Amino acid sequence: MSxxxxxxxxxxxxxGTRSQVLKWLKAVGAPVTANExxxxxxxxxxxxxxxxxxxxVLRQILKAEGAEAAPGDVLAQIEVGAxxxxxxxxxxxxxxxSATGPAAPSRDAQGARENLSPAVRRLLAExxxxxxxxxxxxxxGRISAEDVLRVAEARRAGLAPPAGTSTAEAPAAMRRVPxxxxxxxIAAHMVQSLHAAPHVTSxxxxxxxxxxxxxxxxxxxxxxxxxxxxxxxxxxAAAVDAIRAVPEANSRWGEDALEIYDTINMGVxxxxxGGGLIVPVLRAVEARDLFEIARGLNDLVTRARAxxxxxxxxxGGTFTLSNHGTSGSxxxxxxxxxxxxxAILGIGRLEKRAxxxxxxxxxxxxxxxxxxxxxLTIDHRVIDGQEANRFLQVFTARLESxxx
Numbered sequence: 361m362s363x364x365x366x367x368x369x370x371x372x373x374x375x376g377t378r379s380q381v382l383k384w385l386k387a388v389g390a391p392v393t394a395n396e397x398x399x400x401x402x403x404x405x406x407x408x409x410x411x412x413x414x415x416x417v418l419r420q421i422l423k424a425e426g427a428e429a430a431p432g433d434v435l436a437q438i439e440v441g442a443x444x445x446x447x448x449x450x451x452x453x454x455x456x457x458s459a460t461g462p463a464a465p466s467r468d469a470q471g472a473r474e475n476l477s478p479a480v481r482r483l484l485a486e487x488x489x490x491x492x493x494x495x496x497x498x499x500x501g502r503i504s505a506e507d508v509l510r511v512a513e514a515r516r517a518g519l520a521p522p523a524g525t526s527t528a529e530a531p532a533a534m535r536r537v538p539x540x541x542x543x544x545x546i547a548a549h550m551v552q553s554l555h556a557a558p559h560v561t562s563x564x565x566x567x568x569x570x571x572x573x574x575x576x577x578x579x580x581x582x583x584x585x586x587x588x589x590x591x592x593x594x595x596x597a598a599a600v601d602a603i604r605a606v607p608e609a610n611s612r613w614g615e616d617a618l619e620i621y622d623t624i625n626m627g628v629x630x631x632x633x634g635g636g637l638i639v640p641v642l643r644a645v646e647a648r649d650l651f652e653i654a655r656g657l658n659d660l661v662t663r664a665r666a667x668x669x670x671x672x673x674x675x676g677g678t679f680t681l682s683n684h685g686t687s688g689s690x691x692x693x694x695x696x697x698x699x700x701x702x703a704i705l706g707i708g709r710l711e712k713r714a715x716x717x718x719x720x721x722x723x724x725x726x727x728x729x730x731x732x733x734x735x736l737t738i739d740h741r742v743i744d745g746q747e748a749n750r751f752l753q754v755f756t757a758r759l760e761s762x763x764x
Contacts, residue, residue, distance in 0.1 A: 365414050365438045367398065371431040379403040381423045381435065390418050392438060399435060406638070406669045416440040426482065480505055486536055487512040512536075546637060553699045557613070557739040561693040564752040568710055568730045570762040577764065587655035592683050595707055596626050596653050598758035599681060600646050605754040606747050609703045610679050613742050627677030627698060628657065630664055631687065639698060640669055641677040677701065685709035685732055694737040702742040705755070708733035 369379055382400040386392055392412040399410045412418075419439040423429050476484070476491060480503050484491065487508065494511050496503035539547075571594045582589040603610045603624055611620040624646045627639040640660040645653055663669050680698045685708040695706045715729045734756065738748050 363440050364419060365416070365440050366434045367410070367413060367436040367438060369401065369429045369431050369433045369435060370410070379429050379431075381425050381427050381429060382407060383425060384421060385409075386412075386418045388418055388421055392416060392418050401429070403671050406671055406674060407667060408670065410435070412438060414438055414440045476503060480508055482538070483508040483512070486538055487515075549699070550696050553696050556699055557697055557741060559694040559697065559737055560740045560745065560748070561695075561735050561737045562745065562748040562752055563691065563693065563733055563735050564749075564756050565731055566734050566756040567715075567760045568732060569760075570764075571759050572730055574762050574764060582651060582654055585651065585655075586658075587651055588658045589650075589654050590657065591710070592628065592681070592707075593650060593654040593657055594759060594762065595681055595683065595705070596628075596642065596645055596657070597650050598755050599626070599679070599705055600624060601758045602751045602755040603679065604646075606743070606751040608743050608747060609736075609738075609751055611702045611742060612678075612700045613702065613739060618742060621678045623678070625676050625678045627680040627701075628660065629680060629682040629684075630661070638664060638669070638674065639677060639680060640664055640673045641675065643676065680704045681707070683707040691733045691735065693735055695735065697737060697739055702739045703748075703751075704737050706735040706737065708735075 379401040380403070382402045384399050385397050386399075392398060392415065394413065394415045395411045397409040398412040398418070401408050401410055416438045418436060420437045421435070422437070423433065423435045429435060483489075483505055484494075489508060489511060491503060494503050494507050495501075496507055568591070571591065575589055575591070575594075579589045607620050608618065610624050611618050613619075623644050626642045626645045628642060629637055629639050631637060640663075642653070642656045642660060645656075648656065660669075660673065663673070677698065679701060680703075682692070682695050682704060684692050684695070684706060688709055690708045690711075692706050692708070695704050697704050710730055710732045712728050713731045714726050715731070716724055717727050718724050734752060736748050736752050736755075743751075
């Protein structure tokens with residue numbers, strides 16, 4: 361006798377936030393093995409694979425690709441102990457409309473609409489197409505996302521004018537790029553942050569000569585011990601000194617009180633290869649020396665590039681560093697604060713600049729120094745301009761006086 365086992369969104373992975381079903385890795389009727397990847401979920405800007413909780417047959421999918429799911433929601437049902445062949449013949453007829461494949465559509469337009477997957481319905485709406493405008497190439501004439509995109513591309517190229525539209529009435533050439541779930545979440549977060557906090561930015565310039573000399577001397581030794589010594593490690597260490605001088609920078613605004621954190625959990629903003637931004641968190645940086653900061657940062661960067669970050673890696677930040685200069689930016693202002701934090705530190709591109717140096721008896725000379733702009737964008741409810749300047753004074757002083 362077989363039993364149905366529910367596959368649920370883990371509560372400990374989402375902590376109250378909603379996830380989105382990105383991709384089902386198994387089709388209805390397929391055999392599954394305990395702990396093998398079953399479905400991909402996107403939450404907190406990372407993708408996580410949810411494994412099958414038991415061995416059996418995927419009996420039903422309750423959340424289609426693209427659907428949102430809260431912690432504890434049932435995603436699917438697995439029939440434990442059932443042979444795979446028991447469901448293979450019923451696979452097409454029983455599975456729900458999802459990216460694992462709906463039932464084969466009928467040839468009439470009404471039937472086609474009834475058998476479209478959520479992804480296909482969304483693409484048809486985005487490209488102002490009807491189901492009758494697309495010839496399906498899937499099983500039984502099913503319309504796939506690729507079929508819709510092929511027709512949409514042909515219309516953009518002028519090979520197929522929109523239905524019911526004359527050539528003279530055709531709109532100007534354009535293309536639509538659907539928003540990814542990550543881009544939607546970033547947009548909502550940015551708008552919410554600007555509405556929540558008045559942003560003000562202070563700008564200083566930092567001479568990186570001392571840091572560069574120290575890095576030259578110790579880079580190889582750090583690498584042998586398993587940590588890549590990057591400039592970002594120095595910025596994090598200097599930010600710790602600045603936060604100690606201005607602890608309000610490591611706080612959260614509350615309606616009745618300011619919550620100042622004793623621990624500094626440093627979020628480090630990083631651009632995603634496919635677009636978007638991710639901010640993994642390096643925890644308790646105030647208790648780490650330069651080597652421990654470099655090693656922890658290297659671990660986060662390595663796992664981020666391998667897409668191995670977990671939702672927990674992105675939570676709990678109390679202050680954020682954005683080293684936007686790595687992509688060539690000299691200055692960015694304001695950098696949007698990661699709510700609910702009180703400030704964000706920005707680092708511009710390092711470059712050689714002509715600098716006037718005052719020597720003995722007032723004599724001046726021009727020298728070339730490695731410098732970068734540094735900014736602190738603050739929540740003006742929490743921090744005043746004087747405190748922001750104090751933060752940057754301490755920050756730049758630490759960098760410019762780094763011991764050899």
